[in-house]
Amino acid sequence: MTTAIVVQDLTKKFNELVAVNHISFEIQQGEIFGFLGPNGAGKTTTLSMLATMQQPTSGFATVQGKDIEKDQDGVRKAIGIVFQDQSLDEELTAAENMDFHGRLYRIPPEIRKQRIDELLRLVELHERKNDIVKTFSGGMRRRLEIARGLLHHPSVLFLDEPTLGLDPQTRNHLWQYIATLSKEKNISIILTTHYMEEADRLCDRIAIIDHGTIIALDTPDNLKNGIGGDIITITTPEFEKASKILTEPWINRLEIYNDEVRISLQNAEQHISEIITILNKHQITITSVSIHKPTLEDVFLSYTGKKIREEESDKKEMMRRHLRMRRH
Amino acid sequence: MDIIYTIWLRNMIRYMRSKSRIIGSISMPLFFLLFLGFGLNSVVNIPRLGENYIQFLIPGMVAMSVLFTSVFSGIQIIWDKQFGFLKETLVAPVTRLEIMLGQTFGGATTAVIQGIMIMVISLFVGLKVQSVLGFLIALGFMVLIGISFTAFGIAIASRMEDMTGFQLIMNFVIFPIFGLSGALFPISSLPSWLSPVTMFDPLTYGVEGIRYGLTGTSQISPIMSLLVIGGFACAMTVIGTFLFRKISI
Numbered sequence: 001m002t003t004a005i006v007v008q009d010l011t012k013k014f015n016e017l018v019a020v021n022h023i024s025f026e027i028q029q030g031e032i033f034g035f036l037g038p039n040g041a042g043k044t045t046t047l048s049m050l051a052t053m054q055q056p057t058s059g060f061a062t063v064q065g066k067d068i069e070k071d072q073d074g075v076r077k078a079i080g081i082v083f084q085d086q087s088l089d090e091e092l093t094a095a096e097n098m099d100f101h102g103r104l105y106r107i108p109p110e111i112r113k114q115r116i117d118e119l120l121r122l123v124e125l126h127e128r129k130n131d132i133v134k135t136f137s138g139g140m141r142r143r144l145e146i147a148r149g150l151l152h153h154p155s156v157l158f159l160d161e162p163t164l165g166l167d168p169q170t171r172n173h174l175w176q177y178i179a180t181l182s183k184e185k186n187i188s189i190i191l192t193t194h195y196m197e198e199a200d201r202l203c204d205r206i207a208i209i210d211h212g213t214i215i216a217l218d219t220p221d222n223l224k225n226g227i228g229g230d231i232i233t234i235t236t237p238e239f240e241k242a243s244k245i246l247t248e249p250w251i252n253r254l255e256i257y258n259d260e261v262r263i264s265l266q267n268a269e270q271h272i273s274e275i276i277t278i279l280n281k282h283q284i285t286i287t288s289v290s291i292h293k294p295t296l297e298d299v300f301l302s303y304t305g306k307k308i309r310e311e312e313s314d315k316k317e318m319m320r321r322h323l324r325m326r327r328h
Numbered sequence: 329m330d331i332i333y334t335i336w337l338r339n340m341i342r343y344m345r346s347k348s349r350i351i352g353s354i355s356m357p358l359f360f361l362l363f364l365g366f367g368l369n370s371v372v373n374i375p376r377l378g379e380n381y382i383q384f385l386i387p388g389m390v391a392m393s394v395l396f397t398s399v400f401s402g403i404q405i406i407w408d409k410q411f412g413f414l415k416e417t418l419v420a421p422v423t424r425l426e427i428m429l430g431q432t433f434g435g436a437t438t439a440v441i442q443g444i445m446i447m448v449i450s451l452f453v454g455l456k457v458q459s460v461l462g463f464l465i466a467l468g469f470m471v472l473i474g475i476s477f478t479a480f481g482i483a484i485a486s487r488m489e490d491m492t493g494f495q496l497i498m499n500f501v502i503f504p505i506f507g508l509s510g511a512l513f514p515i516s517s518l519p520s521w522l523s524p525v526t527m528f529d530p531l532t533y534g535v536e537g538i539r540y541g542l543t544g545t546s547q548i549s550p551i552m553s554l555l556v557i558g559g560f561a562c563a564m565t566v567i568g569t570f571l572f573r574k575i576s577i
Contacts (some may be wrong), residue, residue, distance in 0.1 A: 076421040087412035
């Protein structure tokens with residue numbers, strides 16, 4: 001495997017705000033690599049820097065061996081990008097949008113025509129190729145943008161929130177499509193998302209990013225296993241008392257989140273009755289109990305002490321009382 | 329070259345599809361021509377400059393059409409910025425100079441087409457083209473006005489965030505440029521304190537150049553007109569390119 005992207009100590013400041021804070025990582029050729037984090041975590045800024053749209057404040061990065069600051073043209077030829085916001089010309093037809101792109105990347109007319117047909121078929125827009133983009137739905141536009149991003153055969157494809165605002169069916173469809181793409185064409189795909197499911201299903205490796213820093217980077221399975229097994233969530237008014245008496249050795253970790261006690265442990269099914277017995281013995285009222293396999297949401301929660309969606313509204317976060325305890 | 333052509337081509341396709349824009353931007357100079365022309369034809373007598381006012385007004389209206397269309401074409405970059413399309417061009421392996429020039433020529437071409445439409449309509453209200461050479465001279469000046477003011481529009485658009493400032497620019501920059509240019513009246517008829525101002529208006533030289541081409545008479549020598557508006561076109565292109573380079577999205 002060759003390395004597609006190398007990033008060292010990359011930093012971006014906007015005046016006083018540090019959007020990306022000394023991040024370092026490497027991405028292999030053919031890998032699907034995800035940036036998972038709340039809005040404003042620095043995902044798009046990182047992507048923009050790698051795509052030469054913004055200059056880093058400090059640090060160093062290469063894409064296909066080309067320096068993102070010194071060889072912008074080299075980087076631009078190697079990458080395709082689908083922006084978070086739409087970037088199609090709505091007054092042009094699907095085919096014209098593709099053609100414009102092909103000309104900008106100086107693809108010879110013959111090859112251009114052939115690839116446009118091929119890609120429009122691939123994203124199932126061939127029948128609509130002569131329709132004006134204005135008449136397209138959100139999902140169709142997204143697919144067209146992906147097709148356009150592939151027209152010049154990039155070896156690295158950036159997808160910024162590729163399924164934002166799409167309905168579940170279209171989203172599923174796009175996921176399958178992205179997965180096939182990376183496998184068949186050996187393209188490195190770097191995507192940003194704040195959808196847990198998307199990151200989990202698609203990515204070979206995930207970097208969890210919050211406040212401009214990578215707080216964890218691994219495969220989805222390793223990330224989930226790393227937080228200590230299954231999770232038992234107990235809702236109780238006496239959560240503080242409950243957290244103090246649960247000290248069994250098989251408990252890997254215990255956290256309080258709102259009025260929930262979240263316990264990480266292996267083989268939750270075997271220990272659940274034991275936990276309930278202990279709580280009953282101390283006369284602690286249990287409102288509800290649930291067991292689930294760890295998700296990336298749990299991973300995010302365990303690293304940052306908050307859920308991804310909460311991050312999106314700071315006020316709520318400030319009002320919310322949340323205690324955190326760790327036992328290991 | 330191929331990139332400049334590509335961007336030009338996109339402008340052309342969009343222009344051809346926007347019927348309402350074509351009609352819209354032709355209507356203003358056309359109404360000016362009809363109302364002012366017919367209304368004032370019998371009361372206005374301009375010494376030494378042809379026998380009637382319509383003849384005098386036609387070159388001015390052609391210039392007006394080119395001016396307004398080109399500024400508008402340039403400023404349209406803001407929409408590309410807002411609708412995201414500009415990103416697609418900026419992230420491609422092309423230089424900003426190529427994008428800027430493609431946009432400028434695209435805007436200038438649409439502006440000149442609009443000007444020619446006014447010219448054609450003018451044939452029915454009294455325009456008599458003196459010679460093929462005269463027509464070509466007029467066309468040349470229209471191209472220079474088109475390039476100047478598309479580049480001007482791009483320069484403005486590069487510094488603007490959205491279209492809210494557009495009306496301000498139109499009312500306080502473009503309309504005075506038009507009003508002081510001698511498109512509506514001979515520059516010599518202004519009071520002595522105001523007439524020097526018209527000499528600082530680049531459009532004056534454009535209008536005079538077109539007038540020379542279409543009617544054979546002008547108050548400023550065509551060579552002088554060519555030098556000034558030509559120089560202005562170059563200067564605006566350089567400034568426009570400089571500001572467009574710094575555009576960030």
